[in-house]
Amino acid sequence: MALLVASVFEVGYALSVNGSEGFTNPTWSIVAIGFFLLTLLFLSIALKRIDVGIGYAVWAGLGAVGAALLGPVFFDETMTPAKGFWLAVIVAGVVWLKLADRPKRDTPTAPSVL
Template sequence: MAWPLLCIAGILEIAFAFSMKASEGFTRVTPALCTVATGLASVFLLSASLRTLPMGTGYAVWTGIGAAGTAMVGMAVLGESASPVRVLCIALILAGVMGLKLVSAD
């Protein structure tokens, strides 16, 4: 159950970053509230998953999902650069996340 919780936490981390951008420096109320809610929920689920997963693995996977996912959302939704080198770097992050899952004892 720890891995699904960790994946949801990572997805919430993506929503956290996206809503933070939409809040325009916490000047827009609804996106700002969404930022707080998704941030708290993400950390709560990370904490729950760390009850059984190794701390280093859990944190690395959480940040990897958040970083790669946020970059992909930025490219798909916000028109950020999708240069081949950037896409390759995101793929390397995801490969690292999958590698950590494969070698994890849980």
Template structure:
């Protein structure tokens, strides 16, 4: 169950980074509220996950999922470049996250 908490925490990390961008330096109150909700839920869920998952593993998975998800959101919604090199390193990151799950 704690791995599920960790994966959902990573998704909320993508939510808070996206909301932060959309908030326009926290001047858009709807997106600022979404940022606060997402970051609160993300931290709560990673805290729950670290009950049984080692802290270093949980943090690496959380940031890896958040980073990969944020790159994908940036490319899809904000037209940020998605070169072959970026795709390679995202795949490496996701592979590392899977590897941490396997060895934990």
């Protein structure tokens, strides 16, 4: 759950950095710093239970997809079919990484007969 929250804050950070116009807009710059601190806080909480490679990949992937999907909503950006395809590839990769990180179930073994 902390990783998903961190990803949401990462999207907010990316969008607010864009809105800060190179940190020349003070309001958006302060918002960006706030999102940055929150995303790092929740990412560090998530990494207590998740391998850093998996956690970082999921965080960065979801942040990138969220920013790419919301960029056209808030800013003058475009979403082309090619961008949509590659975002879907990122999402699939994130899902597969998370599935690969699941603990394996212990399969019951038959009792040994002596």
